[in-house]
Amino acid sequence: MAMNDVISLLISGLGLAGIYFLLASGLSLIYGLMRVLNLAHGAIFAVGGFVGWAALEYLPVEPDWLRFTAALVLATLAGAMLGILIEKGLLARLYGRPYAQMLLTLGLAFAMTAFLGGWLGHDPLTLKQPAWFDEVTVIAGSRVVNSRLVIVGIALILFLATVVFLRRSKHGLIIRAGVNNRSMVMALGINVSKSFTLLFVIGSGLAGLGGVLAGVFFGSVTPELGTQQLIFAFIVIIVGGLGSLEGTALAALVVAVLQQFVNYYGPPGAGDLVTVLLLAVMLLVRPRGLLGKVAA
Amino acid sequence: MKRTAARNVPLAIAVALFAAVPFLSNVSVPLVFDGPLGSLGTMQIIAVGLIFAALAMTFDLLFGYTGLLSFGHTLWFALGLYLPAVLMVGAGAPFGTALLLALAACLLLSLIIGAVALRTSGIAFAMVTMAFAEAFLIFVERNPTKMFGGDEGITVAGSLLPQAVRGVAGIGTVYWIALVLAVTIYLLLRQSVGSRAGHVLQGLKENPLRVELLGLHTYRFRLLSFVLSSMLAVLCGFVYLLVARVAYPGIAGTDFALLIMVMVVFGGTGRLWGAALGGFLYGVANIRLGSMSTAAFGEGLPQWISGPLQEPPLYIGLAVVLMMLFAPEGLAGLIEKASSRLRARLAGSRRGRNSGAAPSGSGGTPGGDGTETALAASGQR
Amino acid sequence: MSVAEAGEILETEDLSWSVGGIHIIRGVSLRVTQGEFLSVIGPNGAGKTSLINLVSGVVRPTAGAIRFGRTDITRRGPADRAKAGIARTFQTSSVFLERTVLENVRLAAQARLGGSGSLFRRPRRNDRATELARDALERSALQGVAYKQAGELTHADKRKLELAILAVQRPKLLLLDEPTSGAAAEEVDVLIDIARGIHREGNTVVMVEHHIELVASISDRIAVMHNGGLLMVDSPDVVLSDPTVQKAYLGEGL
Structure with missing residues (x-):
């Protein structure tokens, strides 16, 4: 095992972990608070990726890092908009019926993916990344592609921001308490639904942004991007423990780094399979996940 | 039995x-x-x-x-x-x-x-x-x-x-x-x-x-x-x-x-x-x-409409969304509702009005809201 | 079986349960004698229901041990404890709301008689489980609603249904969690009669209850819980005149 490879794989793994975290954290908290499993979360992620692609392709903004920033902002906004439409327009009508809500989001996921595919095709669309992203930086003697560092940096900032939001803001505290003991929070007469809408919008926004980062990470976007990553997000959620933000972050790291290393050194697809194996072992040893709060 | x-x-x-x-x-x-x-x-x-x-x-x-x-x-x-x-x-x-x-x-x-x-x-x-x-x-x-x-x-x-x-x-x-x-x-x-x-x-x-x-x-x-x-x-x-x-x-x-x-x-x-x-x-x-989808469908419309119209999952997805909003019990629920209404009407024409609506609130039925779905749910399980 | 010969049917030893750093049950050591009627009282939040959850296996203790008869059941699941002869009710009735009253009781009878795993045999009108269920419904005065869905029952009838389920389970130890909560005054007597009937057949009963007159009249002994711990266990006269008990209640009575 060459040291160069180890460090660059580690940073790739951290980047992938960031993407998993952005997708999984919203999903996990939304489920933890209101028992809504938003299967359209992956489709929002894909929409974010496409918005990012379109912004990088067509926005007449210079220099290119500013265009990239605009792409991130637009994708976040698109995700948040979709989130508010889905929550206020559709899910709210099925309040208290988690299965119906989940199935509705499943229908949305099918429709949104088909829409993207029908409009823009199912072939991968390459992202026009800022030129600097493709260059390499030498870290501890090993060459690391800059885009990986950008992804790690953005994900880290967003993780810290989410932690601060949950620990410091009024809505964040309600969300945390609600995930731990929803009936208690409701019994206290606290209006959870407002905080839930906010959480849904933030989660969807993060997913939209995550879609752009995934486009950068993989080099391109496809309509199926969301569904593919959703599966790993699920693994991350279970390994980390449902409803625990810190657990999700920790599990994202473990799953993504493991996946990167095994994919690199093992036969094709082995890394993806190993994550499933990790999940199975986790269930046997510790079914509620690393830092689980909600009894699974 | x-x-x-x-x-x-x-x-x-x-x-x-x-x-x-x-x-x-x-x-x-x-x-x-x-x-x-x-x-x-x-x-x-x-x-x-x-x-x-x-x-x-x-x-x-x-x-x-x-x-x-x-x-x-x-x-x-x-x-x-x-x-x-x-x-x-x-x-x-x-x-x-x-x-x-x-x-x-x-x-x-x-x-x-x-x-x-x-x-x-x-x-x-x-x-x-x-x-x-x-x-x-x-x-x-x-x-x-x-x-x-x-x-x-x-x-x-x-x-x-x-x-x-x-x-x-x-x-x-x-x-x-x-x-x-x-x-x-x-x-x-x-x-x-x-x-x-x-x-x-x-x-x-x-x-x-x-x-x-x-x-x-x-x-x-x-x-x-x-x-x-x-x-x-x-x-x-x-x-x-x-x-x-x-x-x-x-x-x-x-x-x-x-x-x-x-x-x-x-x-x-x-x-x-x-x-x-x-x-x-x-x-x-x-x-x-x-x-x-291979047939010419939605021709003449812009790509962002005609393209998706050729994707079967679009129809499936939208059908599920509509189903969940308006008929969460599925086709079977709709059919049962229709047939129990028909039976009620037949019985009603035979002996005046049908007595006693089905009690509602079969608690926890997925999608069991409203008396109509409760009727379907209580009678047919 | 004489009481002296039977000795303790249930013994908890230094039983503790905490969730997320909050101690809900603190070192409870309680001995329940075979055949006795023991009531558990205490202010809200004293841990009475948690104690029942621990004994029935719904939650696992963080420390301590539970013995039933001479067997250590601390690590056993609720199904094994039920099989061994521990049955319970809940504060809010826990029955199958979407199934008929008869099916609810029949399933309990089927579970006790065995053969529940069969994919081939169907429940019959005249099989043993159905007969047992009908008997129990009759004794609980529920035969009139046998084919109603349990979800459509009145609150008191749901309580009776729970007791009918208990009756076919034939438990050695009965855990009743506030059997009168939510029931109208005239229904309380009926419910207590059923509970007394089960007790009279030689079964041990542990009951959590607020109705102090009821507790005083029916219990052999009363256990008082306070802040997750066991304050005292004694005969009703002693307990109700004890100053610390009064203080525990008044102190919490905000």
């Missing part, structure tokens, strides 16, 4: 209709089928519908009756195609041996995977089953052993199959096999959910803690339901292999697993005939919508 005979009437009618199809070579159903009913092309489409009907019922046992939400049920359907195909094409096993070996392997595998996955429940169980199904898809697509065909899948040459199901003439035989499969699975599952164990399973769906406190190990009953539904799905895979003659990745993985759930929900969860209806309609519609 009294109603057993009455319950069999719709079944008998359905079987008679399907049994008549091969003989109706002059009857055509415009718009739905291209050729006449008795033509080989149409029979093949209907056979797929029957297989999907059977597959949907196996999922209903798990989801609708036991309350176990699996996002990976298609794993068993896919194994039912892949294992015999690999054994025949890759290992040269004869047809019968391949099926037996596949069955034994799946039994073992469903016990192991069930034992692991059932350590969780609720949404975690859904995610875990999804991960297992996805793992199989990755394994097949990346194809590290070079035996699973990768993206192309494994084509099973006609010469590997028994004489009776080979070639064009074999389609007729396969049609009958598909019909027998659907009826057998329906009867088996009806028996199972009505059995002593079936009553425990239905109790589990509603109140697992109560079941446990009656002294019954919920884990074992869940495992029973899981293994039974998985093995029956394997059988569906066997028959589908005879129709498709190729094991392909499209039927493995999360997307198809979720489609199976869509079939069941669309038809009506917790009612075998509802699930069967959903599966059948999906099987037929999918092939028809698939051929529609």
